[in-house]
Amino acid sequence: MSLELVLQYLVAGLTYGTIYAVVGVGFNIIYNTTGIINFAQGEFVMLGGMTAVSLHRVVPMPLAIVGAVLVTMAIGALVEITCIRWLRKPAVLRMIIITIGVSIALRELALLLWGESVRSLPYFTGNEVSSLDLGGVRLSPQVLWSLGTCVTIVVFLRFFFQHTSIGRQMRACAANRDAAALCGIATKNLVTLSFVLSAGIGALAGCVVSPITYTAYNVGTGLAIKGFTVAILGGLGSSMGAVGAGFLVGVLESFSVSLLPAAYKDAISVAVLLAILFLRPSGLFGSREVARLEAA
Amino acid sequence: MSLLEVRGLSKRFGGLHAVRDVSFRVERGTVKALIGPNGAGKTTLFNLVSGVLPPDAGTVLLRGEPLDGEPSHRIAARGLSRTFQQIRLFAQMTALENVMVGVHPRSRAGFVAGMLHLPSTWREEKDVERRAREALAFVGAGELADADATSLSYGQQRAVELARALAAEPELLLLDEPAAGLNMRETAELARLIGRIRERGVTVLIVEHDMGLVMKVSDEVAVLSYGQKIADATPRAVQRDPEVIRVYLGDDAC
Amino acid sequence: MRGRTVTFARSRYGRIALFLGVVVLVQLLTAVADKPFFLTQLTMAAYYTLVTAGLSLLMGYAGQISLGHAAFFAIGGYASGYLTTVDLASSRSASLVALGERLHLLVPRVDLYGGEALSFHPWAAFVLAIALALAVAWLVGVPVLKLKGHYLAMATLGFGTIVYSVLLASQRLGAADGLGSVPPFPLLGGLAVGGGRAGRVANYYVAWVVVALALLVLSNLVQSRVGRALRAIHGAEDAAASMGVDVARYKLRTFVLSAALAAVGGSLLTHFNAGIGPGEAGVMKSVRYVAIVAVGGMGSLWGTVATSAVLTFLSLRGYFGTLDDAVFGGVLILVMLFSPDGVLRLDARGAVAAIRARLTPLPASPREPGGGAAEEKHRSKGVAR
Numbered sequence: 001m002s003l004e005l006v007l008q009y010l011v012a013g014l015t016y017g018t019i020y021a022v023v024g025v026g027f028n029i030i031y032n033t034t035g036i037i038n039f040a041q042g043e044f045v046m047l048g049g050m051t052a053v054s055l056h057r058v059v060p061m062p063l064a065i066v067g068a069v070l071v072t073m074a075i076g077a078l079v080e081i082t083c084i085r086w087l088r089k090p091a092v093l094r095m096i097i098i099t100i101g102v103s104i105a106l107r108e109l110a111l112l113l114w115g116e117s118v119r120s121l122p123y124f125t126g127n128e129v130s131s132l133d134l135g136g137v138r139l140s141p142q143v144l145w146s147l148g149t150c151v152t153i154v155v156f157l158r159f160f161f162q163h164t165s166i167g168r169q170m171r172a173c174a175a176n177r178d179a180a181a182l183c184g185i186a187t188k189n190l191v192t193l194s195f196v197l198s199a200g201i202g203a204l205a206g207c208v209v210s211p212i213t214y215t216a217y218n219v220g221t222g223l224a225i226k227g228f229t230v231a232i233l234g235g236l237g238s239s240m241g242a243v244g245a246g247f248l249v250g251v252l253e254s255f256s257v258s259l260l261p262a263a264y265k266d267a268i269s270v271a272v273l274l275a276i277l278f279l280r281p282s283g284l285f286g287s288r289e290v291a292r293l294e295a296a
Numbered sequence: 297m298s299l300l301e302v303r304g305l306s307k308r309f310g311g312l313h314a315v316r317d318v319s320f321r322v323e324r325g326t327v328k329a330l331i332g333p334n335g336a337g338k339t340t341l342f343n344l345v346s347g348v349l350p351p352d353a354g355t356v357l358l359r360g361e362p363l364d365g366e367p368s369h370r371i372a373a374r375g376l377s378r379t380f381q382q383i384r385l386f387a388q389m390t391a392l393e394n395v396m397v398g399v400h401p402r403s404r405a406g407f408v409a410g411m412l413h414l415p416s417t418w419r420e421e422k423d424v425e426r427r428a429r430e431a432l433a434f435v436g437a438g439e440l441a442d443a444d445a446t447s448l449s450y451g452q453q454r455a456v457e458l459a460r461a462l463a464a465e466p467e468l469l470l471l472d473e474p475a476a477g478l479n480m481r482e483t484a485e486l487a488r489l490i491g492r493i494r495e496r497g498v499t500v501l502i503v504e505h506d507m508g509l510v511m512k513v514s515d516e517v518a519v520l521s522y523g524q525k526i527a528d529a530t531p532r533a534v535q536r537d538p539e540v541i542r543v544y545l546g547d548d549a550c
Numbered sequence: 551m552r553g554r555t556v557t558f559a560r561s562r563y564g565r566i567a568l569f570l571g572v573v574v575l576v577q578l579l580t581a582v583a584d585k586p587f588f589l590t591q592l593t594m595a596a597y598y599t600l601v602t603a604g605l606s607l608l609m610g611y612a613g614q615i616s617l618g619h620a621a622f623f624a625i626g627g628y629a630s631g632y633l634t635t636v637d638l639a640s641s642r643s644a645s646l647v648a649l650g651e652r653l654h655l656l657v658p659r660v661d662l663y664g665g666e667a668l669s670f671h672p673w674a675a676f677v678l679a680i681a682l683a684l685a686v687a688w689l690v691g692v693p694v695l696k697l698k699g700h701y702l703a704m705a706t707l708g709f710g711t712i713v714y715s716v717l718l719a720s721q722r723l724g725a726a727d728g729l730g731s732v733p734p735f736p737l738l739g740g741l742a743v744g745g746g747r748a749g750r751v752a753n754y755y756v757a758w759v760v761v762a763l764a765l766l767v768l769s770n771l772v773q774s775r776v777g778r779a780l781r782a783i784h785g786a787e788d789a790a791a792s793m794g795v796d797v798a799r800y801k802l803r804t805f806v807l808s809a810a811l812a813a814v815g816g817s818l819l820t821h822f823n824a825g826i827g828p829g830e831a832g833v834m835k836s837v838r839y840v841a842i843v844a845v846g847g848m849g850s851l852w853g854t855v856a857t858s859a860v861l862t863f864l865s866l867r868g869y870f871g872t873l874d875d876a877v878f879g880g881v882l883i884l885v886m887l888f889s890p891d892g893v894l895r896l897d898a899r900g901a902v903a904a905i906r907a908r909l910t911p912l913p914a915s916p917r918e919p920g921g922g923a924a925e926e927k928h929r930s931k932g933v934a935r
Contacts, residue, residue: 037700083887091890092699093615097844098886100617100837104879112872221833225711228704263719270708277705278693346792372794380792386785389778397782401794403775407803410774411767417774424775464794 009254011139015212017250018146019045020269022153022205023227024234024242026198029157032174032237033187033194036095040079040103041202042223043110047072048203049215050110053119061121069203075106076199080192103220110217120210128211142211149208153201154243170194174237222266229273297360299324299499300345300468305354307340314340316523317354322468322516327490327500329510329531332520333543338503339381341520342472345501346378347371358468373401377466379457381473381503385445391456392441395428398463402427431463432456435489451482462493469493471502475509487512511535519543562769565852566762573758577751588867589754593822595862596757598623600764600815602842602858603851604808607768609840610849611780612804614695615703617836618710619812622683624717624831626813627820629679631729632722633670634821637661642668650674659733672735676817683813684806691805695798710836717828728827735821744821753822760818761855764811768851780804784849834875841882847892857892 023041030038052061052068059067083098090098123130124145131138161167172180173190181187206215230249234241249269256268298321307315315337322328330338343349345356347368356363363371377398386394403424409417432438437455440448445456454474461469471490475483483506490513493500504510510517510531517534519527521543527534534540580588601623608614638656641647647668650656655674661667670678694705717723724730734744741752771777782790783797791797820826829835842861846854861878864870870877885892 037704039703083883087887093609093613093848094886094890096615096700096703097840098883100840101879101882101886104834104837104875105883108873108876108879112876222711225704225708232701261719263715267712267715270711273708274693274705277697277701348788348792367796368788368791369794369796372792378792380789384786384789386782386789389781389785393778393781397778397790397793397795400775400779405775407771407776407807410771410776413770413774421775460793 008138009258010251011143013251013254014247015143015146015209015250016253017247018150019205019209019213019223019246020226020230020249021150021243021246022201023223024230024246025153025157025239026202027227027231028237028239028242029194029198029201031231033170033191034084036084036099037228038195038198039096039099039224040106040220041198041227042220042225043103043106044072044076044199044202045206045223046110046215046217046220047075047106047199048206049121049210050114050119050206050217051203052121052207053210053215054114056121061124064121065204065207068207069200072203072206073196073200076195076197077192079199080195084191084195085188103224107217107220114217116217118214118216120212120214121207123211124208140212142208146205146209146212149204150243153204154239157197157201157239166190166193225273226269229269229276232273232276298322298357299359300501301357301360302341302345303355303357305341305344305356306352307337307344307349308352313523315344315351318520318523318525319354320518320525320528322499322501324467324499325494325497326515327494327502327513329514329517330501330503330520331505331507331510331517335522336520337523338520339472340523342378342470342503346376346470372464375467376470377461377464377468378470379454379461379472379474381476383450383453383457385453385457385460387446389445390442391432391437391445391448391452391459392425392428394445394456395431395460395463396424398431398460399424399427401464427465428459428463431459434462434492435459436485450477451479454478454482454486458489462498466498468499468501471500471504473503473505475504475506483509562766562773565769566766569765569852569855570758570762573755573762577754586750588863589750591863591866592859593750593754593757594819594866595859596754596761597815597819597822598839598862599761599855599858600818601812602839602846602854603761603764603768604811605839606843606846606849606851606854607772607780608804608808609843610847611772611777611784612801613784614801614805615840616706616805616808617703617833617840618690618706618708618713619808619839620833620835621710621713621831622687622809622812623816623819623835624713624826624828625683625686626679626816627826627830628717628723628729628816629682629813630672630675630817631732631820631826633675633678634672634733635729635731636669637667639666639668661731669733672733672821676735679817680810680813684810687806687809688802691802691809695801695805707833707836710831710833714828714831714833717831724827726828728825728829729820730825732820732824732826734824735818743818744824757818757822760814764814765851765855772849772851776800781849837882838878841878844890845881845885845892850892853892 023045026041026044027037030036030041048068051071052064055064055067079102083102084095087094123140123142125141128140131140132144133139161171169180169185170190170193172183172185173187177187226249230242230245233249234243234245249272252272253265253268257265260268300322302321303319305315305318306313318337318341320328330341332338340349344351345363347363347366347370350365358371358374358376363374366374386397389397403420405417405420429438429441432441435455435458437452437459440452440456445453448456454477458471458474474490475486478486487509490500490502494513502510502514514531516529517527517531518525519534519537519540526543527537527540529537576592577589580586580592601619605616605619608616638647638650639658642651647656650670651668655671656668657671658666658668690709694702694709697705717728718726732744734742736742737756741756742749743753743756745753772780779790779795779800782793782795783800787797816826816830842858843854845861846857861881865874865877868874
């Protein structure tokens with residue numbers, strides 16, 4: 001394999017890695033405030049991309065993207081308010097099934113609205129053939145847009161959680177929900193906010209990568225599995241970890257194409273997921289188990 | 297040979313040394329109590345002995361055989377049964393069914409036998425039920441058999457949990473604060489019950505805060521403080537031990 | 551007299567008898583209504599019901615979720631389909647193949663183009679298919695069942711995805727088209743699973759009798775020592791372990807058992823339909839099975855069977871149209887939000903009784919026949935309140 005080809009694979013991997021990273025970060029935001037893994041996370045990305053494509057027919061692209069992000073945020077809030085908010089201490093199994101149901105509902109809604117066709121936004125700058133030449137590697141400007149968006153999202157979230165009052169309240173809520181509630185923090189609203197936030201970043205990423213990766217009503221489940229892999233690999237709850245893991249999985253997938261039939265590409269990240277889960281099951285939640293036993 | 301021997305047991309949680317180099321013995325047919333102020337490491341010690349937690353150092357010997365690294369279900373099968381500080385009855389099962397689970401290590405039917413419902417399986421089920429009813433009757437809860445276990449009163453739930461532990465016909469019974477939440481009358485009944493359990497030849501290791509109960513039922517008392525054993529003697533001797541009075545009874549008097 | 555009838559209806563054998571009665575009744579209804587073609591979908595629904603019955607045991611009793619059960623169904627179906635259609639005639643010289651032929655494990659048949667082919671006998675293929683599913687379930691189950699909650703759900707979902715993409719990418723297994731021309735599965739007395747329209751009624755009965763047998767075995771199991779241990783695990787895992795229950799082993803065995811049932815369903819349906827496609831392994835299929843169990847009530851075998859038969863039949867007849875998946879998603883959300891114990895759970899009656907007891911100041915009305923042990927439990931709860 002020539003160096004140039006290696007770099008080409010690397011770039012492709014980083015592009016896909018962006019979207020996995022953002023889905024992983026989205027999982028983390030909701031997991032941190034609620035302890036729930038939201039199986040509908042991938043659908044937020046899909047909804048963002050699809051809505052933006054539709055809005056772009058009537059308004060200019062920046063407005064379409066802003067509109068799509070807002071619509072998806074509203075849907076995120078709606079999901080939380082109708083399906084999560086009023087349940088008191090639901091069992092994990094119940095929450096899993098509910099979010100799976102939400103994921104199917106959103107996907108079927110998308111199918112009704114947009115049909116089965118594959119869509120994408122146009123390239124933000126230039127078109128599919130325009131490329132920047134970086135030391136022999138041809139790079140689509142859209143890749144830079146994607147990477148830039150990913151970095152912006154992570155920086156924004158870091159600032160939000162560290163330096164704003166609401167962000168700090170959300171962290172308090174993550175550390176100990178009951179204690180946070182006792183301190184007068186409106187935990188329920190923060191949970192809604194976590195859904196809104198993770199829907200918003202998912203939608204934004206969905207818009208930015210759509211010119212390269214395309215989007216369709218049924219891309220959500222695959223994204224959810226990959227995003228989950230990334231969240232676990234990076235350490236559940238850690239945004240930086242998720243970003244690193246996202247790029248790792250993206251690159252791994254992209255290189256796998258040179259070794260295995262393309263049909264197996266999706267199986268790669270799943271194999272990674274299973275490998276992590278099997279090799280380090282105790283490392284992933286062992287400490288918490290001990291804590292629970294001690295509290296008893 | 298002692299029925300249970302604990303040698304140099306230690307367990308840390310992060311910076312907290314919950315149990316530090318604790319050794320003691322429980323002789324067959326006796327009742328031994330573990331006492332100590334809150335946070336002394338009594339429950340952790342229980343979890344180490346019953347295999348719920350792995351120790352960092354030290355060994356636990358049952359009948360002289362080490363229990364190191366054995367999972368709790370296998371320790372149970374070797375004749376050690378326990379109750380929990382916070383009652384852990386199985387929800388959506390009757391009291392009788394709960395106690396029948398206790399007979400698990402003393403019965404055999406597996407998946408295939410269960411699916412085919414063979415005559416031998418059926419006979420074994422009858423036997424399991426009989427043993428469970430006996431255990432319920434023994435703790436004085438025979439009439440609760442068909443009640444939903446988690447809908448019972450606190451005292452009744454304690455009784456059912458004790459019956460469940462006894463139904464396994466253990467050699468060694470671990471009771472984790474059995475009197476917690478009981479009123480005086482129920483505590484007095486419990487004391488009599490522990491006496492009857494001992495008469496049946498079951499050895500008892502008990503963690504308890506109620507000093508009256510401990511002094512009445514135990515043959516020996518070990519005292520823990522900050523994870524370390526500071527005394528191990530007869531109830532009378534422990535009550536006179538100045539160190540114990542300082543760290544434990546003194547604190548308690550405040 | 552009446553009391554005896556009630557006891558019989560409550561016993562597991564009584565319920566099986568009742569179940570078979572309903573099966574006969576439905577067949578008679580299709581005959582009277584002159585809609586014999588309904589039997590085709592009803593037969594298919596029976597084989598899918600084998601999957602949901604096993605999954606009900608896994609979710610309701612062992613408390614473990616699996617989002618990969620369609621994969622086991624597909625493994626059973628594909629293995630049966632492949633082995634009964636593969637042609638080993640060209641390798642007759644190999645001693646193993648010759649031995650297989652002498653033992654009648656391999657049988658000659660006529661292929662699509664009129665040539666002679668040598669394939670596995672459906673029974674031999676069936677045994678191998680189930681063995682394969684058992685082996686895969688065991689290999690997957692050992693590591694996967696160490697996981698809990700979300701991790702388990704994602705891991706099984708991932709397993710399902712892998713099986714699906716492998717099937718889709720394998721030319722030998724027909725890739726996107728799947729396998730076809732699978733021969734019927736011969737039973738005693740000239741009966742067979744599959745074989746076209748002529749055997750429609752017979753096929754219907756065969757399928758539902760297989761379900762009845764599975765139900766008998768499963769209801770025996772849940773009322774046995776093992777079933778009790780499983781419910782204990784569901785209630786309080788650490789306490790169950792302290793009572794001597796080998797938690798990991800029981801979960802694994804339940805997982806393997808439910809996977810085997812799914813594979814039986816897959817194998818027989820493949821013979822009935824004379825083929826199978828990769829869609830049977832899809833994630834959406836697995837989610838459907840979970841949805842059916844959730845609606846029927848986790849751990850309620852009879853509720854699951856009833857839900858499975860009705861929903862699968864309606865779906866296969868195309869009554870949900872393009873909203874097929876949406877119906878399952880919507881039902882899933884609604885049931886989990888408002889009635890997490892399932893809508894058809896038999897102790898719904900107990901809940902009504904409890905409400906009635908609360909409304910009327912005096913203790914509840916005289917006991918009615920029907921219901922089961924579960925109902926009685928609910929009643930005593932209501933009284934305690």
